[in-house]
Amino acid sequence: MHSLLPFFLAMIAAIVLLQMWATKLKIAYPILLVVAGLLISFIPGLPRIHIDPDMIFFLFLPPLLFEAAWSISFKEMKKWWRIIGSFAFLVVLFTALSVAIVTNYFIPGFGLALGFLLGGIVSPPDAVSTGAITKFVKIPRSTSTILEGESLLNDASSLIIFRFALVTVSTGQFIWQEATLSFLWMVIGGIGIGLILAWIFVQAHKRLPTDAPSDIALTLIEPYFMYWAAEQLHSSGVLAVVSGGLYMSNRRLFFLNSSSRIKGYSVWESFVFILNGIVFLIIGLDLPEIVEGLHAKGIPLSTAIGYGVLVTAVLIIARIISSYAALVATLIFRRSVVPHASSLKRRLQMPLLLGWTGMRGVVSLAAALSIPVTLDDGTHFPYRNLILFITFVVILLTLVVQGLTLPYIIKRSGLFDAFKESGHAEAKQQLKRDLRQHIYQFLKTKYDNSPHDHAGMQKMLQHWEEKSKAADDDWMKGKTKEIFLEMLESQRAYLAELNKNPAIDEELIRTQLYQLDLEEERVKML
Known part of the structure; x- marks a missing residue:
């Protein structure tokens, strides 16, 4: 433990320095973090960090989702709920299905169940990455709300797909009746548990003689408790945290005093920033072990990279297709909510740009790392290292390629000049x-x-x-x-x-x- 402590402190210091460097270069800090994680993996003599797959979700996801729920405007989400809902659920399902079909066809021995597992991992775009990239360019409030709302809800939908696929791979069977009932309970139960616990927490803040430190301490443990309670009852911990976070966010004015709100904002901003940085660096430190696993299974590194590039291309194409499908559906059924554009060309460019915002990040990393090393019978989980490596390639390519080009495309095209929110x-x-x-x-x-x-x-x-x-x-x-x-x-x-x-x-x-x-x-x- 004493030998690892300086290493962890050095990780946090590196995260802070990289963030400052990224700000100076005017690029998103997740890009530098994921590249740094890759470079760090080549440094000899670094300690190996082994993370319990069962703990990765519990450690990182609850606070990240809770903070995202507090940051987004629920009123704006309701305004754009149709397109947010379609991207968060239908597009995620379409993306996972596309990945499953393509990988089943091109990767030998990679069945549909493993394809859906990989699709559930890589389908959700990352809110942190998108927000960090778009802060250097001006985009309409409606567009940012859609991206934030989508990233908040698609985590839940993608992880539900991931969980069902994981059960199917582990047991070798998929029963529709049980899956349907389980899905309904995960959704309804997760939302219900989150709302009930959020109401209890609000009452605790209001009725107990709390001050700023105690209020902040309670908010730090609340997402973990929501997630744990929902998972113990076999429902969706992600939906519990999201629904509970949205409920509490809309009532923060009534149960937190001004001191708690101001100080809590700074604490949570720093806490989430460190969590994001650690996750991005962890995958880099775990990369040598993943590559060794590929060699042990006889999978050439060049072949694995090719699979990663293929899956990345499928994700980008599927998102662009979905964006144009959403535009067509909106034009047919809800023409009044389509943003006014100066020309047909600019209107057609909008889905292309929205499709180019699908950077992957923390949730995909957490999901991939949570795959168990062995099945219930003790055998190695099939293609685990390949799935981890493909996930890393997808995150690296979407962050570097899309992340670096997105601000340039927005500025160069002048697309949002026609969508400036007047007044x-x-x-x-x-x-x-x-x-x-x-x-x-x-x-x-x-x-x-x-x-x-x-x-x-x-x-x-x-x-x-x-x-x-x-x-x-x-x-x-x-x-x-x-x-x-x-x-x-x-x-x-x-x-x-x-x-x-x-x-x-x-x-x-x-x-x-x-x-x-x-x-x-x-x-x-x-």
Whole structure:
């Protein structure tokens, strides 16, 4: 343990340095991490890290999914639920089926069950990779919501396919009746367990005398408990974490105080960043063992690379085909939600670009590493090392090839110039004006008489009426401070009510709420 500790610390330091380097180069940090993982594997003398396949899901997936559920706007997801649902479920199934058919045909001895297993592993695009890549280019809010929502839900659908395929490979049989009932329980049970536990956690936060450290500590264990409880009841732990995370995210304003929200955001951002980095580096460290396994099975490295390139091509083609199918279906059934384009050519380019965003990442790595080494009868799991190697090649190629070219394609094509969401800046300014008016009316209505002879209250009214800033904060004491905090709470209630309007961008609401939290923390320290 003492010999591994410096190595783990060096891994974290390398992740931080690579992230800073990636920011300077203006490329996504997962690209550098996965390349670094590949290069690290060639360094002689490094310790071998053996991870229990049964623990990989439990260690990494719950917090990653939970944080993603807290980050996405559920209101925006509902707005685009048709295309998100089709990409998260139908496209994943179509992609897994395509991989299964192609690998069954081209890889000797690779049956359909193993093909579906591999398809379930590599079918879900990675939200972290896509988000890290698109942050260097401006894309419409609707497009980013679709990509985020898809990546959140397709993890669940792909892992359900993965689980059924794993059972089929292990037992050698697939019973439709049992599979259907099991699927329904995994979906309904997973969602139900997640919502029930999320409600219990919300009540715990509200009723217990928690502070920021205890609130953050609870949020760190909650996704693990949701996942574990659902898995113990043989339902989907992934769906439990996703549904529970979405439930709690929409109610964070009511059970977490401003200090917990601000500090928790920083803690979770760092925690998830380290988890992502570790997973990307782990596969590089495990690569020599995977290659040795390929040689032991008599599979040439060049042949395995060829299989990886083939599967990558199938994934890209299947996603592009699915994108155009979604466009056609939308034009036929929901023409009103198709974004306006300046020309037919630009409209036809949109699915091509959406299809090019399918970078794979952490979930695929976790799923591949979770494959057991042996079957129940003690025999080696068939083609395990080949599946791991193909997964690594897919992630490497999609991150490097698609990840490096996507920002260039977006900028070069100018595609999103025609899809700019008009009025975003105006909406932001209008929201601030409405808030100032709400504040002033709140103070005039509730404190119209007595506070006017109070020096602090006069300054507060002057601050919000004329947007002037006092030279010092001596006036912010006693009753004035109490009124100011009450005023901030009134603004939160106003914003929460305003967010019910589908036309209001929730990103603006969340930004303003974060600023209110910062203001409350500043006032509390006076």
